[in-house]
Amino acid sequence: MTIVQINADSLAKAADILKSGDLVAFPTETVYGLGADATNDGAVQKIYQTKGRPSHNPLIVHVADNAMASRVANLTDMAQKLMAAFWPGPLALVLPHSTAKDAYSLSPTVTAGLKTIAIRCPAAVHARDLITQAGVPIAAPSANASGQTSPTNAIHVTKSLGDKAPALILAGGACDVGLESTIIDVSTETPRLLRHGVITKEQIEHVIGPITVPSIQNDVKPTAPGQLTKHYATKKSLRLNAVDVKDGEALLAFGSVTYMGSTLYGFAKNMPSHLFKNLSPEGDLTEAAVHLFDYMHALDHSDAQAIAVMAIPNEGIGVAINDRLTRAAVK
Ligand code: TXA
Numbered sequence: 146m147t148i149v150q151i152n153a154d155s156l157a158k159a160a161d162i163l164k165s166g167d168l169v170a171f172p173t174e175t176v177y178g179l180g181a182d183a184t185n186d187g188a189v190q191k192i193y194q195t196k197g198r199p200s201h202n203p204l205i206v207h208v209a210d211n212a213m214a215s216r217v218a219n220l221t222d223m224a225q226k227l228m229a230a231f232w233p234g235p236l237a238l239v240l241p242h243s244t245a246k247d248a249y250s251l252s253p254t255v256t257a258g259l260k261t262i263a264i265r266c267p268a269a270v271h272a273r274d275l276i277t278q279a280g281v282p283i284a285a286p287s288a289n290a291s292g293q294t295s296p297t298n299a300i301h302v303t304k305s306l307g308d309k310a311p312a313l314i315l316a317g318g319a320c321d322v323g324l325e326s327t328i329i330d331v332s333t334e335t336p337r338l339l340r341h342g343v344i345t346k347e348q349i350e351h352v353i354g355p356i357t358v359p360s361i362q363n364d365v366k367p368t369a370p371g372q373l374t375k376h377y378a379t380k381k382s383l384r385l386n387a388v389d390v391k392d393g394e395a396l397l398a399f400g401s402v403t404y405m406g407s408t409l410y411g412f413a414k415n416m417p418s419h420l421f422k423n424l425s426p427e428g429d430l431t432e433a434a435v436h437l438f439d440y441m442h443a444l445d446h447s448d449a450q451a452i453a454v455m456a457i458p459n460e461g462i463g464v465a466i467n468d469r470l471t472r473a474a475v476k
């Protein structure tokens with residue numbers, strides 16, 4: 146396994162690996178993806194083996210542009226409105242399969258047999274370059290072992306996948322967004338928000354009118370793992386909405402900690418730096434999203450026994466942050 150900085154050479158090499166039916170990990174603006182040629186069934190199956198992902202959980206297909214998107218899915222009027230507003234960017238659309246004459250023949254494994262398919266055009270330019278050079282749509286879930294926290298830098302990929310990591314990991318620093326894409330199902334009459342992300346329900350409703358948010362169920366065949374209550378798991382337990390720090394706990398803070406107490410250190414601000422991470426001292430939700438998974442990884446690998454997490458306002462991007470924290474807290 147090698148980690149190589151993204152440049153013209155490494156992109157060309159990665160595209161060749163994808164064309165040959167193997168996997169590559171690469172950065173997008175949301176999280177790092179584990180990519181495979183979506184038209185190659187053997188390659189797509191390698192994704193499931195590498196992640197230990199249940200076969201009933203479908204993948205998002207990444208496209209370089211709208212022309213490629215139309216060869217993967219039928220772009221309904223509603224989809225086109227959303228694409229005009231938010232693409233390229235952190236929004237995945239669930240749509241019927243393409244019936245175009247030049248539609249790609251996709252691996253059936255990608256959609257786990259569903260009549261719909263999730264597509265996304267990433268904002269990260271290098272990710273789009275990689276897809277263009279590979280010349281095929283790229284199936285890419287987050288590049289972590291199934292159920293674990295998503296990677297927002299190349300080291301997270303190696304830590305989560307270990308010796309199952311793909312031969313090549315393209316490194317592009319920390320992801321700009323830090324949370325997985327918002328997923329909206331526009332294949333049904335009333336669109337459904339399947340996963341919260343930095344593109345919020347309100348922003349989407351501004352473009353296409355009212356949408357619904359299905360209630361979370363821990364059923365065996367979810368339409369999105371975002372719908373499983375337990376996901377993004379840390380090894381250590383999380384204590385949410387903490388107003389103090391108990392013995393043995395690390396602290397994931399948000400905003401000011403001036404008055405936060407710590408049993409061991411008097412004040413939280415006196416805690417050793419390896420046990421104390423602040424998502425955004427200024428209380429900025431966009432900044433908090435960028436740091437969330439990195440700090441969850443860091444505190445999870447610390448010598449603390451558990452992690453106390455301060456309250457995050459449940460508005461705007463805070464809804465997606467709280468969604469990830471709540472699921473990670475389920476043990
Ligand atoms: O930000 C992202 O979307 C990242 C980066 C790499 O692009 N990818 C990602 O993929 O988060 P993954 O596999 O971790 O999440 C894919 C989600 C799952 O929740 C899956 O159930 C849902 O997409 N999904 C895929 N196809 C679907 C479909 N036809 N209907 C409903 N949900 C679908």
Ligand code: MG
Pocket residue numbers: 286287295
């Ligand atoms: Mg994932």
